Amino acid sequence: MAQHTRKGAQFQALTANRLSDGIVVYLTADDRWSESLQEAEVAEGKEAAEALLARAEPSVADNTVVEPYLFEVAKEADGIRAASVRETIRQAGPTVRLDLGKQAELPGVHS
Amino acid sequence: MYRYDEFDHQLVNERVAQFSGQVARRLSGELTEDEFKPLRLMNGVYLQLHAYMLRIAVPYGTLSSKQMRMLAHIGRKYDRGYGHFTTRQNLQFNWPALKDVPDILKDLASVEMHCIQTSGNCIRNVTSDQYAGAAKSEIEDPRIVSEIIRQWSTFHPEFSFLPRKFKIAVTGTPDDRAAIRVHDIGIQIVQDDKQNIGYEIYVGGGLGRTPMIGKKIADFVPKEDLLAYLEAIMRVYNMYGRRDNIYKARIKILVHEIGVEEMKRQVEAEFAEVRKAGTLHLPEEEVARIEAYFQAPAYESLPDESTELNKAVLADRDFANWVKSNVAQHRVPGYAIVNISLKPIGGTPGDCSSDQMDAVADIAEKYSFDELRVTHEQNLTLAHVRKKDLHAVYEALKKHDLATANINLITDQIACPGLDYCALANARSIPLAQEISRRFADIERQHEIGELKINTSGCINACGHHHVGHIGILGVDKKGVEYYQVTLGGAADEKTAIGDIVGRAFTEDEIVDAIETIVTTYIGKRNEGERFIDTYRRIGVEPFKESLYETH
Numbered sequence: 190m191a192q193h194t195r196k197g198a199q200f201q202a203l204t205a206n207r208l209s210d211g212i213v214v215y216l217t218a219d220d221r222w223s224e225s226l227q228e229a230e231v232a233e234g235k236e237a238a239e240a241l242l243a244r245a246e247p248s249v250a251d252n253t254v255v256e257p258y259l260f261e262v263a264k265e266a267d268g269i270r271a272a273s274v275r276e277t278i279r280q281a282g283p284t285v286r287l288d289l290g291k292q293a294e295l296p297g298v299h300s
Numbered sequence: 301m302y303r304y305d306e307f308d309h310q311l312v313n314e315r316v317a318q319f320s321g322q323v324a325r326r327l328s329g330e331l332t333e334d335e336f337k338p339l340r341l342m343n344g345v346y347l348q349l350h351a352y353m354l355r356i357a358v359p360y361g362t363l364s365s366k367q368m369r370m371l372a373h374i375g376r377k378y379d380r381g382y383g384h385f386t387t388r389q390n391l392q393f394n395w396p397a398l399k400d401v402p403d404i405l406k407d408l409a410s411v412e413m414h415c416i417q418t419s420g421n422c423i424r425n426v427t428s429d430q431y432a433g434a435a436k437s438e439i440e441d442p443r444i445v446s447e448i449i450r451q452w453s454t455f456h457p458e459f460s461f462l463p464r465k466f467k468i469a470v471t472g473t474p475d476d477r478a479a480i481r482v483h484d485i486g487i488q489i490v491q492d493d494k495q496n497i498g499y500e501i502y503v504g505g506g507l508g509r510t511p512m513i514g515k516k517i518a519d520f521v522p523k524e525d526l527l528a529y530l531e532a533i534m535r536v537y538n539m540y541g542r543r544d545n546i547y548k549a550r551i552k553i554l555v556h557e558i559g560v561e562e563m564k565r566q567v568e569a570e571f572a573e574v575r576k577a578g579t580l581h582l583p584e585e586e587v588a589r590i591e592a593y594f595q596a597p598a599y600e601s602l603p604d605e606s607t608e609l610n611k612a613v614l615a616d617r618d619f620a621n622w623v624k625s626n627v628a629q630h631r632v633p634g635y636a637i638v639n640i641s642l643k644p645i646g647g648t649p650g651d652c653s654s655d656q657m658d659a660v661a662d663i664a665e666k667y668s669f670d671e672l673r674v675t676h677e678q679n680l681t682l683a684h685v686r687k688k689d690l691h692a693v694y695e696a697l698k699k700h701d702l703a704t705a706n707i708n709l710i711t712d713q714i715a716c717p718g719l720d721y722c723a724l725a726n727a728r729s730i731p732l733a734q735e736i737s738r739r740f741a742d743i744e745r746q747h748e749i750g751e752l753k754i755n756t757s758g759c760i761n762a763c764g765h766h767h768v769g770h771i772g773i774l775g776v777d778k779k780g781v782e783y784y785q786v787t788l789g790g791a792a793d794e795k796t797a798i799g800d801i802v803g804r805a806f807t808e809d810e811i812v813d814a815i816e817t818i819v820t821t822y823i824g825k826r827n828e829g830e831r832f833i834d835t836y837r838r839i840g841v842e843p844f845k846e847s848l849y850e851t852h
C-alpha cells in the first residue's frame with residue numbers, strides 16, 4: 190500500500206474509501222467512518238498511530254471500506270488540517286469545479 | 301457506422317451480466333477486494349482519490365448522436381453532470397458509485413457501448429484519426445482496419461493476460477493525427493505503385509516512464525495478411541515480454557533491448573508460421589462486410605465555394621477566427637470538417653457537461669449525418685458539415701460555450717486529471733492548464749502565436765502526453781510540494797519527437813511566467829510564418845535555457 194504519511198509525523202489520522210461508492214472517509218473515536226476530517230480520531234506518536242491503523246481491520250473484513258491508511262495531520266485552532274496537498278484534496282474535493290460537491294460545501298479549505 | 305452483430309450483442313450482454321454478478325458479490329462480501337480488483341479493472345472501473353472512475357470505450361473515437369445522448373443521461377443520473385474525454389478517445393466519469401455500475405453498464409449496452417478493453421493488461425481500445433472518412437489525403441478509412449483489429453482482439457484468450465496493456469493506433473493519411481509512433485503498434489495505411497493498399501508497421505512506441513518512438517519493422521504488409529502479421533508481433537511479445545518487472549514489461553523495452561533488426565527477424569519468422577496455418581488470412585468478403593459499415597454518408601453534390609460562408613466570414617470576425625483554427629478541409633467539395641474545442645478559456649481540458657453532450661448530439665444529428673468523433677487531443681469533431689451550414693453550426697455551438705476558436709493553438713492543451721482526481725499523481729495538472737489558458741486568453745494573440753501544443757501530466761505515467769507536447773509539463777513532488785518540469789520540442793505527428801528537458805523544475809507560482817518567457821523567446825527568434833516547433837528544431841534548446849534561467 191502506498192505510503193502517505195511521514196516518518197516521525199507527530200499527528201496522524203486514518204482514512205479509507207467507502208466500498209459502495211468510493212467516498213473518502215475517516216475513522217472516528219467511536220469507530221464510525223465519517224465523511225468529515227473534523228470528526229477523525231487523531232493519534233499522537235507512532236504507537237497510537239499503529240493502534241489506530243489496526244482498528245481499520247474489522248471494517249475491511251466486513252467490506253465497509255477499502256484501502257485504509259494513515260496520513261499526517263496538524264491540529265490547528267480552527268480544526269484538523271491535512272499536511273499534504275494530496276490529502277487536502279481528498280478531504281475537500283478537487284481544486285477545480287468549485288461549484289460542485291465537497292469543494293462547494295467546504296469553502297476555505299482550498300484557499 | 302459499425303453496428304453490432306448478434307455475436308457482439310451476446311458477448312456484451314453476457315459480460316454485463318457477469319460483471320453485475322461480481323459487483324453484487326463484492327458488495328455482499330462474497331468477494332474480497334483482492335479478488336475483485338482485477339475483475340473491476342477488466343471492466344473499466346478504477347478507484348480514484350475521491351470515488352470510483354468508470355472508463356467507457358469509444359472505439360476509434362466514433363459515436364452516434366444517440367450514444368452521445370446516453371452518455372449525457374448517465375452523467376446526469378449517476379454522476380455530477382459531466383464527463384471527461386481522454387487522450388485515448390474514451391470517456392471517463394469521475395463520480396459513479398460502485399453499486400450503480402451494473403445499471404450504468406445496462407444503459408450503455410442499450411446503445412451498443414461498454415467498458416471492455418479500457419483497462420487491464422489487454423489490447424486496449426484501438427485509436428484512430430478523428431478525420432477518418434473525411435480527410436483530404438486519406439488512402440483508406442482507418443476505422444476499417446481498427447474494427448477488424450477490434451473484432452480479432454476482443455476476448456482473444458491469449459491477449460487477455462498480456463505482460464502489460466497494449467495500445468494500437470491506425471492512420472490513413474500521411475499526416476498523422478493519431479500519434480501512431482507513440483503506441484505499442486502503429487499502423488500507417490499506404491498504397492503501392494499498383495494502387496494496392498497495405499500497411500506500414502511501427503512497433504515499440506510509448507510514453508510513460510521510458511518514452512520511446514516506434515520503429516518501423518514493415519514497409520508493406522498486404523491487406524489480407526494484416527492480422528497474421530499483428531498476431532506474429534503479439535506472439536514475439538508474449539514470449540519475451542518481461543512479466544517480472546512491470547516497468548520493463550512493455551514491448552518498447554523489448555524492442556529497445558533486442559534491437560529493431562532482431563525484432564523484425566523474430567516477427568518475420570512467426571509471421572511465416574502464422575501464415576502457413578492460414579487461419580488469420582483475411583477473406584475478401586469479410587473485409588467487404590466491414591467496409592460496408594463505414595460507407596461514405598450520402599453527400600449532396602455541391603459547389604466547393606459557398607457564398608453564404610464567404611459572406612459570414614467577412615461579416616463576423618470571431619467566426620472568421622473560428623473558421624481559421626477549427627475548420628479543416630474535407631475531401632468532398634462543399635463540405636468541411638468542424639473541430640469542437642473542449643478547451644474553453646479557464647476550463648478543464650476534455651470536460652464536457654451533460655447539457656453540452658446533448659447539444660452536440662443535436663447539432664451532429666442536424667448537420668453532420670448523426671455522428672461525432674472524439675479526438676486524442678481531447679476535443680470533438682463533426683466530420684461532414686456542409687460549408688453553407690458552418691455559420692449556423694458555429695452559432696449553435698456558441699450557445700453552449702463550445703465555439704472557442706483555439707484548435708492547435710496555445711490554449712488547446714492536453715492535461716491529465718492529475719492530483720485533483722488521480723490516486724497516482726504527484727501534482728495537479730488541470731489548474732495549471734487553466735492558469736495558462738487564462739494568461740493567453742486573447743484570441744487574437746493566440747492566432748498571432750500560431751500552432752503550439754502544451755501537454756501536461758501529473759506524474760511520469762504520462763497520460764497527458766507531456767513528452768510529445770511542443771511544450772511539455774510534468775508534475776513532480778518535492779517533499780510534498782508540487783513542482784513542474786518543462787520539456788521542449790516534443791511532437792506526436794509524422795515527425796514524432798520526445799521533448800528535451802530544459803532545466804530545473806519550476807514552482808506553481810513560476811510556471812505560467814516560464815511558459816510566457818518561452819513564448820516570448822520564440823516570437824523573438826522565429827522567421828516569418830515559422831511555427832514554434834520549427835523554430836525550436838532550427839535553434840534548439842539553448843536560447844530558451846538562457847532566457848528562462850539567466851534572470852533567476
Ligand code: HEM
Pocket residue numbers: 346348353385386387388392464465482483505506507508509550715716717721722723724761762763764765
Ligand atoms: C485518473 C485515472 C487514471 C489512472 C489511474 C491512469 C493510470 C495510468 C498508468 C498507471 C499509466 C502507465 C501505464 C504504463 O506505463 O504502462 C497510464 C498511461 C497512460 N494513460 Fe492513464 N491513467 C488515468 C487517466 C488517464 C486519462 C484521463 C487519460 C487521458 C487524458 C489517460 C491516458 C493515458 C495514456 C495515453 C497513457 C499511455 C502512456 C504510454 O504510452 O505509456 N489516462 N495511465
Ligand code: SF4
Pocket residue numbers: 716717718719722723724725726757758759760761762763764
Ligand atoms: S499522468 Fe499520472 S497523474 Fe496524470 S492521470 Fe496519469 S497516472 Fe494520474
